[in-house]
Amino acid sequence: MKLNEIKISKTFSAIILIIVISVFLLPVLGMNFMFWLAERKEQAHYSALDEQVENRVQLVTLSLKKLQLTDPALFNCISELALEQAKIPPSSSGGIDSVVELQWLGCANKGITSLDGIETLKQLSSIDLRDNAIVNINVLAQLRELENLDLSNNAVTSLEGLATLPNLKEIRLSGNQPNSIKPLLAIATLKAVDMPDTTQIYCADLEVFLNEATFIARHTNHNQECKGEYSSDIGRVIALKNAGDTLTPEDESLLLEYELQQMNQKYKQKYQ
Secondary structure: OOHHHHHHHHHHHHHHHHHHHHHHHHHHHHHHHHHHHHHHHHHHHHHHHHHHHHHHHHHHHHHHHOOOOOOHHHHHHHHHHHHHHHOOOOOOOOOOOOHHHOOEEEOOOOOOOOOOOHHHOOOOOEEEOOOOOOOOOHHHHHOOOOOEEEOOOOOOOOOHHHOOOOOOOEEEOOOOOOOOOHHHHHOOOOOEEEOOOOOOOEHHHHHHHHHHOOOEEEOOOHHHOOEOOOOOHHHHHHHHHHOOOOOOHHHHHHHHHHHHHHHHHHHHHHHO
16 A cells, blocks of 8 residues: 555545534534523523512512501501512513502401501402401492402491492402491492391391392301391381381380481481
């Protein structure tokens, strides 16, 4: 074999080796580079998200300082929920930049006694306030987007604040003893009501209410009780009086109590 043929063979072998390396090694190197580049982009993406979330938390914290809530327990509950939703990345649904953007509120069993100030959260559509000690709910009249409300097991005395709500669909009132349930009849959108305890309401009024209601009135055996042993008690006494019959002392007492209660309700509606 001649010397120049050996040199050509070595050159040819080097070329083959380079080709082999290019075919097999470069794709691997290229793939590793792509993975590295993707990882860098992912890290930059998450860093940007973290920054956006941090900005959201700061904005919500500032908005919380502007709330004028009189009840510390209510404020703490709203703060916790607002900050939790502020931590949702902007790329996902449900995040907020201000506490006034809250659409639902879950504050069951928090020891809340007052709702003053909650009226500023005008986007609320669902509120759970069961198992608290709330008496006055008039401020809820300003929450025009409210659709679902749970006030079970509170101390609500009047439902007048609910009568003007234009979107209320469902309300839970069991465990309360309001002085009247008639305001519920004024809510045209109402679909279902868990009835309040009716021990403060006359049976005749309850019977009329249930006949006029266009919504489902759910009630337990406990809150079927009302003033008067039978649902026809007051109706029977009124019929006897209109017929000119003599009433027994018990009937007269029952009728007087009923008429006084009716007068009291009319007075409250007119002057309060």
